[in-house]
Amino acid sequence: MKCVCFKLKGDYGHFKPYYTTSSPVTYSLMPPTAVYGLLGAILGLSKEDNSYYRQLDNAGLKIGIGLLTPLRKAAMSTNLVNTKGNFWVPTGRNTNGMRSPTRYEYVVGQEYIIFVTMSADNLLMELADRLKEHKFFYNISLGLAGLLAEAELLCFGEAQKLSGNEYRELDTAISIKDLEGENPIEITGKVQYCRERYVKRFGDNRIPMEYVDALFSTNGKKIKVKCRKVYKLQKYVFAFLNDD
Numbered sequence: 136m137k138c139v140c141f142k143l144k145g146d147y148g149h150f151k152p153y154y155t156t157s158s159p160v161t162y163s164l165m166p167p168t169a170v171y172g173l174l175g176a177i178l179g180l181s182k183e184d185n186s187y188y189r190q191l192d193n194a195g196l197k198i199g200i201g202l203l204t205p206l207r208k209a210a211m212s213t214n215l216v217n218t219k220g221n222f223w224v225p226t227g228r229n230t231n232g233m234r235s236p237t238r239y240e241y242v243v244g245q246e247y248i249i250f251v252t253m254s255a256d257n258l259l260m261e262l263a264d265r266l267k268e269h270k271f272f273y274n275i276s277l278g279l280a281g282l283l284a285e286a287e288l289l290c291f292g293e294a295q296k297l298s299g300n301e302y303r304e305l306d307t308a309i310s311i312k313d314l315e316g317e318n319p320i321e322i323t324g325k326v327q328y329c330r331e332r333y334v335k336r337f338g339d340n341r342i343p344m345e346y347v348d349a350l351f352s353t354n355g356k357k358i359k360v361k362c363r364k365v366y367k368l369q370k371y372v373f374a375f376l377n378d379d
Contacts, residue, residue, distance in 0.1 A: 136252055136293065136294050136295075136296075136366070137252060137256070137259055137291070137292065137293060137294070138250055138251065138252040138291070138292070138293075138294040138366070138368050139250070139251045139252070139259060139262055139263050139266065139288070139291050140248065140249070140250050140251075140288075140289045140290045140291070140368055140369075140371060140373075141248075141249055141251075141266050141286050141287060141288050141289055142203065142246060142247070142248055142249075142286065142287045142289055143165070143173070143246070143247045143248075143249055143275075143277070143284055143285075143286050144203075144244075144245065144246040144247070144284060144285055144286075144287075145245065145276070145277040145282055145283060145284035145285065146243070146244060146282070147241045147242070147243060147277065147282045148161070148165070148241060148242040148245055148277025148278050148282055148284070149161045149239060149240070149241050149242070149277070149278040149279050149282060150162040150164075150165055150166055150169055150242075150277075150278045151278070153166075153333070153334045153343055159213075159237055159238065159239040159240060160240045161208070161239075161240045161241060161242055161278070162331055162333070163202075163206050163208075163242065163329055163331060163351075163353060164200055164201075164202065164247075164308055164329075164331060164333075164349065164351055165200055165247050165249075165277070165278075166333040166334065167198045167200065167333055167334075167335060167347070167376050167377050168188075168333070168334050168337060169278060170198045170200065170249060170251075171187065171188050171191055171192075171196070171198075172187070172188075173275055174187075174191060174196070174251065174262065175187030175188070175191065176271065176272065176273040176274070176275050176276075177262060177265050177266070177271045177272060177273075177275060177286070178258060178261060178262060178265070178272060179272025179273065185337075185341065188337065191253070191258075192336070194253040194254055194255035194258060195253050195254040195255075196251065196252075196253045196377075197251070197252050197253065197375040197377055197378055198249065198250070198251060198375060198376055198377055199249065199250035199251075199307040199308075199366075199373040199374055199375045199376060200247060200248070200249055200250075200307055200308055200376060201247065201248045201249075201305070201306045201307035201308055201351060201373070202245070202246070202247060202248075202351060202352065202353065202355060203246040203247065203248050203355065204244065204245060204246045204355050205353065205354045205355040206242065206245070206329075206353040206354070207242065207243040207244060207245070208240055208241065208242055208243065209240070209241055209243050210238055210239065210240045210241075211238070211239060211241065212236050212237070212238050212239075213236070213237050213238070213239045214235075214236055214237075215235045215236075215237050216235070241282075242277070245277070248289070248306055248307065248371075250294075250307065250366075250368065250371070250373045250375070252294065252375075263288060263291040266286055266287070266288035267288045267291075269286075269287075271286070289371075290368060290369050290371075292368060292369065293368075294366045294367065294368040295366065295367050295368075296364070296365070296366050297365045297366065297367055297372070300315065300316050300361055301361065302321050302359050302360065302361055303359065303360065303361070303362070303365055303372055304357040304358070304359050304372060305357060305358050305359075305360065305362075305365065305372055305373060305374055306357060306371045306372060306373050307351070307373040307374055307376075308349040308350060308351035308358075308374070308376060309349065309350050309351070309358065309360055309362050309374045309376075310347050310348065310349060310350075310374070310375075310376055310378070311330070311348040311349070311350055312347075312348070313362045313363050313364050313374060313378070314350075314360055314361065314362055314363075315361055315362060315363045316361040318361075319360055319361040319362070320350070320358075320359075320360050321359040321360065323359070325356055326352050326354065326356045326357075326358060326359070327352060327353045327354040327356070328350060328351070328352060328353075328358065329350070329351055329352070329353045330348060330349065330350050331348075331349055331351075332346055332347070332348050332349075333346065333347055333349060333376070334346060335347040335376070335377050336377070347376050347377065349376055362374060364378050
């Protein structure tokens with residue numbers, strides 16, 4: 136299985152949870168669906184009617200995500216353009232004011248490690264080439280368009296599936312359903328575990344169809360678990376969050 140591994144980083148990031156529309160909190164980990172948009176921007180896939188999402192989904196895209204740096208969050212006031220009434224005019228016509236101050240939560244100085252594989256070898260090769268040469272079709276970001284990011288290719292090659300029911304240190308998050316065996320999570324004082332639920336797959340009109348509960352570390356340490364689907368690429372050991 137050919138797999139691309141790259142590092143993604145930025146000064147600030149914001150990933151709004153699927154269950155809220157008005158409360159501007161952020162996920163700690165970049166959701167799998169946000170990686171679809173990231174890859175679409177790198178490859179220059181069309182956004183019309185979410186065609187980039189369908190194209191990548193049809194290619195059997197699998198995604199692994201982990202934190203390289205300890206989690207930091209900050210809340211700051213953000214001045215949004217007020218478009219109530221379906222217009223924005225910088226005059227007194229808008230009785231609600233020209234701007235709408237909103238307090239947003241951001242992840243700060245975060246670095247992610249991302250693993251990607253798919254059946255479309257041409258797209259995978261192009262992704263590796265664009266990451267290596269830093270030639271992205273569109274600007275990439277950490278969630279919101281203004282939160283620009285940078286990506287760096289770490290490696291590209293054949294990943295091997297590991298066997299055996301034993302504890303393994305993972306560079307990525309793991310789906311809770313992929314844990315197995317007795318006491319599948321090794322609890323130590325060094326690792327701060329976190330669990331979050333993400334949308335695994337969208338249907339038409341971006342209606343959530345499947346969810347995934349992910350377990351990961353928030354202090355930059357590797358989690359140590361027993362799991363049924365784990366892979367190795369060079370020095371990295373990882374799992375996919377949307378591996379069926």
